[in-house]
Amino acid sequence: MVEDLMTQSNEDDLDEIFALYLSACDTGEITSREDFLRQHPEHADQLRELMDAADLIGTFSLSGGPTDGSSDPWANPITLPSDLEVPKEEGLPSTASQLDPRSDLADTIGVGSPLNQEFSGDVSDVDPNITLPMSNRSQGDTGPSLPFDLGDYQLLKVLGVGGMGVVYLAKQRELDRLVAVKMIRSGILAGQDEVKRFYTEAKAAAKLRHPNIVAVHQFGRRAGHHFFSMQYVEGEDLQKVISKGPLEAKRAAEVVRDVAMAIHHAHSRGVLHRDLKPGNVLIDHSDQVHVTDFGLAKHTDADSSVTGSGAAVGTPHYMAPEQALGHSDRVTHHSDIYSLGAILFAAVTSRPPIVGDTVMQTLLKVAHQPAPNLRSVCADADSDLEVIVAKCLEKQPKDRYKTAKHLADDLQRYLQGQSIHARSRSRARKVADWFAQVPIVAAIAGRQTSDTPLGQRRFQNGVLAASFVIPLLLVGGVIWQESVNNAMPARVRIAGGLPGGLYTRASVQLSQTLQSQTSVPCEVVSTNGTWDNRERLLAGEFDLAPIQATAVNGETLRVVAPLFYEAVHVIIRDGSGIDSVEDLAGQSIAVGPHGSGSRRAAEMVLESLELSETISPRIEMPWQTLQETDPKVSADAAIICIGVGSDLVQHMLSERQWHLLPLPDGVSIALQHPTLHAMTIKAQAYPGASLPPTGVHTVGTTSFLVCREDAPDPLIESTLHSLYDEPNIIGLIPARQAAEWQGLAFHRISRRYYDQLESEAQKASVAD
Known part of the structure; x- marks a missing residue:
């Protein structure tokens, strides 16, 4: 027969030649491998590889190889050590x-x-x-x-x-x-x-x-x-068992616990199974578990894997994500732990954790989608068992159980009713996992997706719809805002001030003119003054309000127009013995009510004069009753910040019971408080009051008409015409002077109005 083999044609098929070689080895008719190879030079290299592979397989024996020393490594059976105990059945x-x-x-x-x-x-x-x-x-x-x-x-x-x-x-x-x-x-x-x-x-x-x-x-x-x-x-194998229906939770935990201990034994000896699934878990008639089929096993102490990187090794429904991605060279004992979690999931629910319509779809899901919660499929499952399964099925190997024994120990604690070591995912982690499955998020992150859950698809559809709707809404909002800005209010509410005060008088005159021009009802409401006006304007109670300069601040307030100057009047009762500001120390002084601009101005003056700590108490009372009160229980001095020529001050001075005390260093006070400025109350401001011809030196501030930033344009435009068209409000700062103010937060319509006045003034100057 050897002679026949040596005369075989070079055109013989490689498979037939190697089959003949093996047959000759079985019958003992081959004497030399090299002689056989020389007879088939065209296939020599390929035949040598096959023969070397056969030799390699022969070395797998635990007993060390052939027993008779023959050249054929397969001539004798290869047996395990005789001390291996095998029960006889x-x-x-x-x-x-x-x-x-x-x-x-x-x-x-x-x-x-x-x-x-x-x-x-x-x-x-x-x-x-x-x-x-x-x-x-x-x-x-x-x-x-x-x-x-x-x-x-x-x-x-x-x-x-x-x-x-x-x-x-x-x-x-x-x-x-x-x-x-x-x-x-x-x-x-x-x-x-x-x-x-x-x-x-x-x-x-x-x-x-x-x-x-x-x-x-x-x-x-x-x-x-x-x-x-x-x-x-x-x-029977576990697959056949659970195909008839799910196991009771504790029985499922017992089975997987025993499998986990067996796999831990394999891991401790450097063997990874890599193909754990219910079909490879056998249950005998005594309910004892047996793990089988190490066909995809890998030895961790040597490169014994039969596959390379890029091949998906395992069973799709039960393989770990790193296996599904083809990273078989990265498989560790954590991969088997993932499969154990998948088996536990299947034992409780009668279905694998991740299922696709095709093998490829299943691989994509395993690789990129988180496994569902156990109780989302089996509502009756225990929460601890759900946590154990989730710990096994983590996408990242480092997040799974450290060893199969740790899993077995946790299952044993669950069976004994003890607290398990695994902990549920944090809410933030769950939210992140949920968003990671949104197709557009997965695409940005470079993840492949397949069969995206309905909730994530709906969310993405909503986002895409919103990306079209929101711009339309924004455009509509701009148009609506423009329409609001160009709409006159149905009713205009204007803040006043204290009854009989300059604020109230100016606001009444403004409301009458505005109503006459626009036919819109206007209402003036009495208040406690500047700070009260400011708070109620911000709250939306007023459309317009007069406010002192000290209170004009914030992002939402805008100046409509400067109204008039207010002077600080230091009024002294005749016969009180107060002849200078130094004499105010230790005296009781009447100041404006809480929330008024007059009181704030008085506090700034006293602070600058370093009298703030020495004057107590400060008396709050209506200005109209100040001169009517018994001097024994009233104040001998008052500080009133009010427009020059005020009827209130005129009446007090003309009675010859009060006189004005000058503030000698108004410039110094103004430097400390920029909203104040030095000024002089001229003698003609109060006829019959016997003021010095040079007037009375003091400090003053400015009052502005203020609105909110969102005030309608037509309202502001009509207000400006009401202020500056004849007849003017008495004492109003002229429009041309107002146009020269810089650094004020004017309303856009006011700014345009004053810019136009400036432009006209410049043209007139050039023409002259």
Whole structure:
């Protein structure tokens, strides 16, 4: 036969040549690998790689390799150490630790593991005459019927068919026990990746000795077929159990707790499972849990992964986000912890946490969308169990449980009714996760999205609609504001002042003229003066108000026009013995009422004269009653800030019972209080009062007519005409003089009005 092989044509197919090589190894008819390669130089490099892969797989034995020293590494079975305890089972159960053809094993994704075809019916529906690949047959040949002898094993029936393997129920003759035998489905035509993955599973499981992990007994090759035998467990996988309905919460916690402890054992020995799912969790008739199928296992102490970066390894519904993104080289024990959380979710709800219509859609959701809360799917679930599941299903590995044992411990605390260690996500984190699923936010963040939740889609639609509606509303608001600004109020309310005062007199005259010009009803309301006017104007009670300069401040007040100057009148009762401002010390002085501009002016004057602390008390009383009050209980002095020529002051001075006291250093006072300025009350201001010909030196301030910033333009324009058109208000500061004022916060209409006056004045000056 060797001679026949050496005369084979160079055009022979590589698969047939390697199959012949393996067959020759089985029969012992090959003497030299190099001689075989020299006979096929056109395929020598490829054949050498296949042979090296076969040698590599042979080194996976825990016992150290071939036992007879032959050149064929597959000539003898490779066994585990004899001290591995395997319980002997009697009888032939009807169901066992099978890979259910309907389980989600068919969804396993990875290099060299194509999706399995759909099966219907129970394991009993699997054809017992399923092809058993033989080394001396092509892929399309019909294999032998069961039962079939495979060395020490007699294959009895098919337990399950997966993407790359077939699992048989077999009897091991020497030990007289039932075992499960797994073989590569494609037989001798299996590629290097399939073979490597197959033996990775065997090697990974063989390293582990734990009551909740299916034990591997022996692995090697027989008749050209790669196989390994493992513990046979009578029962059902968790996928079949939960397909009948969800587990009770505590039972689900018990199952996942046991799986977590088994996985912690694997992690502690450097093995990552990477394909945890309900179909790989077996439950025997004693309700004991067994973890199986380490086909995608990875050894953390060496690069033993059968896949590379960029391949999504695992089962989509249960794989961690880093696996779904294809970062298989970044998979750690945290990835298995995510899968444990997904299994717990499925056990309680009968469905995986994240489900898509297609495999690709599921992968995108797993990678980019947060898992739903457990109680959003199962309202009856315990809050602690929801927190445990959420901790496992965190997108970032660092946010999950530190180890599988920590998860198992938390589940044990939950089962015992103790406080768990995991904590619920903060409200801010939940809000951030919710917004991260809005498609436009995900796009900006560079995340892919699929099947966005309804709430986030509605939110985005609302934002997009608002992006069109808001500009329209803004334009409409501007138009509306313009219409308001150009609309005269239905009624104009003007603040006055104290009864009989200059404020009240000026406001009454203004209201009469304004009403005559516009036919709009106008009303004047008496107040306590400047500060009262200011507060009520800001509150919207008035449209216009006279206010002293000291109170004209803030962002919302605007000057309509300067009205008139007010002088500080220091009035002394005759015979009081007060001849100078120094004599005011220790005296009781009448000042204006609280909230009046007159009182504020009096306080500033006393402060500048350094008499503020020595004068007490300050008496508040109506100015009209000041001269009528018994001098024994009244004040001997009063400070009144009021317009020059006031009827009140004129009456007091003409009675020859009061006289004016000059303030000698008005400039110094004005420097301390910029709203005041030095001025002189001339003798002719108060006829018959016997004032000195040079007048009385004092300080004064200015009163302004003020409005709010949003006052309608027509109102201000009409007010300006009412002030400056003939007849003028007595004592009003002329418009031309008002136009020269700088630094005032004029209303826009007033500013335009005065600018126009200035322009006309300049033109007139040029013409002259």
